[in-house]
Amino acid sequence: MRARRLVLCLLGTGLLAATAAPPVSAAPRMVADPVSSVDPMIGTTNAGNVYPGATKPFGMMAWSPTTTKGNQAGSGAAGGYQYDVTRLRGFSLTHLNGTGCTPGASGDIPIMPFPGEVRSSPSADTKDEVFASDFSHADETAEPGHYRVGLDNGVGVDLSVTDRAGLGRFSFPAGKPANLLFRTSNSLPGSAGASIRIDHAHNRVTGSVDSGGFCGRTEGGAENQRSYYTLHFTVDFDRPIVSQGTWVDGALRPGTAAASGGEGFADAARPGKGSGGYVGFDPAGGPVTARIGISYVSEANAQRNADAEIPAGTAFGKVLADARRAWRTELNRISVGGGTHAQLTTFYTALYHAFQQPSLFNDVNGEYRGSDAKVHKLSAGQKAQYGTFSGWDVYRAQVQLLAFLDPARASDYAQSLYNFARQNGGEWDRWLHNQGGTHVMSGDPSAPALAGMAAFGATGFDVGGAFDSLVRAATVPTANDSRDNGCPVQCAGQRPGLADYLKLHYAPEGACHCWGSAAETLEDSVADFALSDWARRLGRAPEQAAFLDRSGYWRNVFNAKDHGGYPQARRADGTWVEPFKPTTDTGFVEGSSAQYTWMASHDVTGLTGALGGTDATVARLDAFFHDKAGNWALKGTDDERYNPGNEPDINAPWLYDYLGKPWKTQETVRQIVTTVYGAGTDGLPGNDDLGTMSAWYVFAALGMFPQVPSRADLVLASPLFPKAVVHRGTGATITVDAPAASSGTFYVQGARVNGAPTNRPWVSESFVANGGTISYDLGAKPNTGWGTAPADAPPQAALPPFPR
Numbered sequence: 001m002r003a004r005r006l007v008l009c010l011l012g013t014g015l016l017a018a019t020a021a022p023p024v025s026a027a028p029r030m031v032a033d034p035v036s037s038v039d040p041m042i043g044t045t046n047a048g049n050v051y052p053g054a055t056k057p058f059g060m061m062a063w064s065p066t067t068t069k070g071n072q073a074g075s076g077a078a079g080g081y082q083y084d085v086t087r088l089r090g091f092s093l094t095h096l097n098g099t100g101c102t103p104g105a106s107g108d109i110p111i112m113p114f115p116g117e118v119r120s121s122p123s124a125d126t127k128d129e130v131f132a133s134d135f136s137h138a139d140e141t142a143e144p145g146h147y148r149v150g151l152d153n154g155v156g157v158d159l160s161v162t163d164r165a166g167l168g169r170f171s172f173p174a175g176k177p178a179n180l181l182f183r184t185s186n187s188l189p190g191s192a193g194a195s196i197r198i199d200h201a202h203n204r205v206t207g208s209v210d211s212g213g214f215c216g217r218t219e220g221g222a223e224n225q226r227s228y229y230t231l232h233f234t235v236d237f238d239r240p241i242v243s244q245g246t247w248v249d250g251a252l253r254p255g256t257a258a259a260s261g262g263e264g265f266a267d268a269a270r271p272g273k274g275s276g277g278y279v280g281f282d283p284a285g286g287p288v289t290a291r292i293g294i295s296y297v298s299e300a301n302a303q304r305n306a307d308a309e310i311p312a313g314t315a316f317g318k319v320l321a322d323a324r325r326a327w328r329t330e331l332n333r334i335s336v337g338g339g340t341h342a343q344l345t346t347f348y349t350a351l352y353h354a355f356q357q358p359s360l361f362n363d364v365n366g367e368y369r370g371s372d373a374k375v376h377k378l379s380a381g382q383k384a385q386y387g388t389f390s391g392w393d394v395y396r397a398q399v400q401l402l403a404f405l406d407p408a409r410a411s412d413y414a415q416s417l418y419n420f421a422r423q424n425g426g427e428w429d430r431w432l433h434n435q436g437g438t439h440v441m442s443g444d445p446s447a448p449a450l451a452g453m454a455a456f457g458a459t460g461f462d463v464g465g466a467f468d469s470l471v472r473a474a475t476v477p478t479a480n481d482s483r484d485n486g487c488p489v490q491c492a493g494q495r496p497g498l499a500d501y502l503k504l505h506y507a508p509e510g511a512c513h514c515w516g517s518a519a520e521t522l523e524d525s526v527a528d529f530a531l532s533d534w535a536r537r538l539g540r541a542p543e544q545a546a547f548l549d550r551s552g553y554w555r556n557v558f559n560a561k562d563h564g565g566y567p568q569a570r571r572a573d574g575t576w577v578e579p580f581k582p583t584t585d586t587g588f589v590e591g592s593s594a595q596y597t598w599m600a601s602h603d604v605t606g607l608t609g610a611l612g613g614t615d616a617t618v619a620r621l622d623a624f625f626h627d628k629a630g631n632w633a634l635k636g637t638d639d640e641r642y643n644p645g646n647e648p649d650i651n652a653p654w655l656y657d658y659l660g661k662p663w664k665t666q667e668t669v670r671q672i673v674t675t676v677y678g679a680g681t682d683g684l685p686g687n688d689d690l691g692t693m694s695a696w697y698v699f700a701a702l703g704m705f706p707q708v709p710s711r712a713d714l715v716l717a718s719p720l721f722p723k724a725v726v727h728r729g730t731g732a733t734i735t736v737d738a739p740a741a742s743s744g745t746f747y748v749q750g751a752r753v754n755g756a757p758t759n760r761p762w763v764s765e766s767f768v769a770n771g772g773t774i775s776y777d778l779g780a781k782p783n784t785g786w787g788t789a790p791a792d793a794p795p796q797a798a799l800p801p802f803p804r
Contacts (some may be wrong), residue, residue: 098688107188145323228436391445443523609802645686
């Protein structure tokens, strides 16, 4: 590293303050109830964009507050909730975890309790001055499966959910009107249409919203401000409706029973638009309980879901207990022992966030809405259809964690994505919102995602069919591949510019029909290696060889001769785009050239050659994680250095294991774990991106990571906890023993796998599949001899040396 020795830097941060290992406990106490260690408020500031409301693992329903800063078309955060915004305008039935596109996605059907006379249209309340309420965090509770808050308007709100339904209790102040407002058109990104119907005779409200529009405010323009799903809902009350009304735009219509109309998706046009309805109850009658079902298929299915999961008369406590039980089951897939309260809270909350998506998408009768807008049934052997796939994000950590812990569910997820692709004419969208293709981001993430899940044992899906479909998409150009509609952020093609890519062996700047030509080349190279490695597993030798060769195409956008060696945008005539500096984002996606330098995760050998050898690569990595004075630079505010809050370089800390310096991986990962993540509302480094950043933390706390996303080899750092046991869902268990683990002892002095000493800073796929024990001897100082031999390095793609 530059300027100072790394040990001095670490002493400055306090990480090496301990010079001797603390006393070792022979048997750390294992966490008995991980649910109590979850704090859903982690990530509700610092652009984490998570939501704190009630949901079950992978649930369809996520009932959570929508906060407001005084703008009817905004919420303060893309997840619908911002901790430091203490005013809300409703409790919405659906949410996504940690999305980055403001004003977000979903947030459908906000329901607002209002203890006053409804004398004007809520849509006319454009600044949320009337039909909204302040609240205090002191009167707020968020825990897995449960959300409760006391509003300043005097109403108490208590929510819990099942997979597809929810139970809400609303306690109104004595002597005041008791109204519930249904803002049916007010989804977070807007709506194309909405409807509501009030059935006074049966104490029921039904309706729907047509929404979508994810990232619709990007440079993709009006084409992306569109609807691609309909959410249906039904609500049954335990008390008689005594008054009612609806509204359309600015017109209030007391006494009416039906209304329709959307807000649109353009921010400037939304305020004052939309429709909804309200129902009133006898203020002397006590709390109002609402039983709600939702469905993406039909109103009838929404009612079926509610009746099946929450039969009429079900006690609120039972729904809550069942939700907690479901979370306990999922969180117990990893048992940990030892650690501080803050570490346990951070760890289990990360696991909680990683288990919120994908979202259950089929109804109790097995029906779901497909990407072709038709109603489909579950495939043979499939237990569930899942929706939503933030591919560019989740393929780097979250889907691997899912398959690691629950291969059966991951298999259903893989089958779900294949089903959607078949319904979409064979094209795999890189960012599905529910079942709708949004085309957001770059690359072809479905290939490494499915290959990675299969590598971790999720093979209970149509493996051959999915593989063939992805191979065809990677080899046969389509009309969408040459369209610029929606570009740059939401380009329509699965493999943008594929014809030119096959000809030039890189995506050309200015003519790639993509968002970021150099990034597209790097992403496609990762995808092609995934197809090659998957072909190897399937015994498909021709595809294995062809895609292995293509996995080296990233080298064609790596300018090793100029500027010190960086990936760089390149024109179709072969010339580099100048001027250039490492911080440029020309040719890149949500990152700089410096940050994308490390993306060739499967070809570290080639990258080392491109950078001038092992010593030069180590020096470059050291400078990537530290400033010029030798201090850690991990805040993500310097485009020339590591950004822990975005995906392109989250594999970089693990690369030292390939370079004969595994102790640097150990200290770098520990520094990130202990300073970038934490137990406060700012405890995520940025958008959680459907659990990707949380999944990274879970792996890092275990001291292992799938650095090559399409493989199940795990490269190693050192564990945070003295003991952890991973229950894989296959019957196999992986035990991590590190009795000396502490804040000051994180350097590996030696390790054993199933009792046998090892110098390898990685474990094989066979170990992951079969289970076993990794035992660590940890100390306070680096062991610069362990894991350093070239023969000990993790496996890499069999590609020729980088040409120089």
